[in-house]
Amino acid sequence: DTGVSQNPRHKITKRGQNVTFRCDPISEHNRLYWYRQTLGQGPEFLTYFQNEAQLEKSRLLSDRFSAERPKGSFSTLEIQRTEQGDSAMYLCASSLNTGADTQYFGPGTRLTVL
Amino acid sequence: ILNVEQSPQSLHVQEGDSTNFTCSFPSSNFYALHWYRWETAKSPEALFVMTLNGDEKKKGRISATLNTKEGYSYLYIKGSQPEDSATYLCAFRSGDQKVTFGIGTKLQVIP
Numbered sequence: 001d002t003g004v005s006q007n008p009r010h011k012i013t014k015r016g017q018n019v020t021f022r023c024d025p026i027s028e029h030n031r032l033y034w035y036r037q038t039l040g041q042g043p044e045f046l047t048y049f050q051n052e053a054q055l056e057k058s059r060l061l062s063d064r065f066s067a068e069r070p071k072g073s074f075s076t077l078e079i080q081r082t083e084q085g086d087s088a089m090y091l092c093a094s095s096l097n098t099g100a101d102t103q104y105f106g107p108g109t110r111l112t113v114l
Numbered sequence: 115i116l117n118v119e120q121s122p123q124s125l126h127v128q129e130g131d132s133t134n135f136t137c138s139f140p141s142s143n144f145y146a147l148h149w150y151r152w153e154t155a156k157s158p159e160a161l162f163v164m165t166l167n168g169d170e171k172k173k174g175r176i177s178a179t180l181n182t183k184e185g186y187s188y189l190y191i192k193g194s195q196p197e198d199s200a201t202y203l204c205a206f207r208s209g210d211q212k213v214t215f216g217i218g219t220k221l222q223v224i225p
Contacts (some may be wrong), residue, residue, distance in 0.1 A: 004157065033213075041213030042118075042203055043158075056212075091158070101207070102148065105158040 001051050004106035006092050010031040012112045013082055020078045021109045029108030034067055034102060036060065043091055049075060050097065082113045118139055118206045120216035127194050128224050134190045135219040137204030141185035146207040149178055149189055152218070153200040161189075161202075194223040 005024045013019050014063050025032050033041035046065070047057045051072035061067075064082075069075040079086055089110050093103035119138045127133045139147065146165045150158040162171040167182040175192045191198055201218040214221075 035215075040217065042120075042205075042217045044215070046212055090120045093158075101146070101211075102160045102163050103213075104160065105150075107155075 004092055004094050004104055006090075006106035006109050008109060009107060010110050010112075012114065014114050015082060015084060017082055018078065018080045019082055019111065019113075020076050021090055022074060022076050023092030023094075023106055024074045025092070026104055027073075028106070029094035029096050030072070030103070031095045031097045031103075032069055033093040033095070034075070034077050035093065037089040037091060037108075038087075046077075060106075079111075082111075082114045087111055087113045116206060116208065116212070116214040117185055118204065118216040120202075120219050122219060123217065124183045124220040124222070126159045127225060129194060129196060131194050132190065133194055133221070134188050135202055135221075137187045137189070137206075137216055138214045139185050139187075139204070139206040139214075140208070141183060143209045144182045144185075144206075144212065145209045147180055147182075147187050148205040148207065149187070149199045150203040150205065152203055158203060164182075189219075191221075194221075196223045196225050199223045 007022045011048040033048040034046040037043045064080045067077045089108045091108045092106045095101045095103045124221045152158040159194040162178045164180040169180040177190045180187045201220045203218045
């Protein structure tokens with residue numbers, strides 16, 4: 001396994017359109033996290049899954065955002081009716097949920113909303 | 115909202131110099147402190163995870179210390195090399211498993 005992968009790497013969309021990103025975690029990892037990072041900030045937690053269960057959602061995650069992990073493997077993050085303020089890097093990470101639970105990150109999807 | 119601060123925000127050092135950065139975090143409800151290195155156009159890479167007060171970890175020329183009672187961690191780089199240029203992020207994990215990242219220290223090593 002080569003690590004966490006994310007697709008697409010870049011997405012440019014017009015305001016009001018819907019977008020969906022995909023994250024494939026490291027295969028034996030049961031936890032999967034989504035973060036958003038904007039310029040000059042550290043990654044901000046959005047949500048995480050343990051297997052297929054979504055255990056926590058940040059208040060940053062408005063009702064236009066939805067995430068799924070249907071079979072406990074890959075996950076999708078959908079943003080409906082995108083706004084310019086959604087422009088950011090969306091990072092996915094996975095972990096084994098053991099000990100201190102080190103997270104392994106994907107390369108991110110950079111979203112630009114015009 | 116938990117306050118995790120990193121200083122300095124950016125740093126330029128000459129090749130061969132040693133340097134260090136600070137991460138400060140809440141001293142209560144501590145579970146773990148993570149350090150990551152994030153190079154441009156790459157994924158954040160895990161450097162260290164520290165859980166016990168007084169922990170010291172080392173990986174090559176990079177080391178880190180942890181003081182959970184006063185809420186800080188130092189990351190040290192000995193003999194900086196151009197390939198050390200990256201943003202160094204710390205992340206505080208609280209007892210309820212919430213993870214809060216700092217904004218990072220951007221290091222540039224000048225050859």
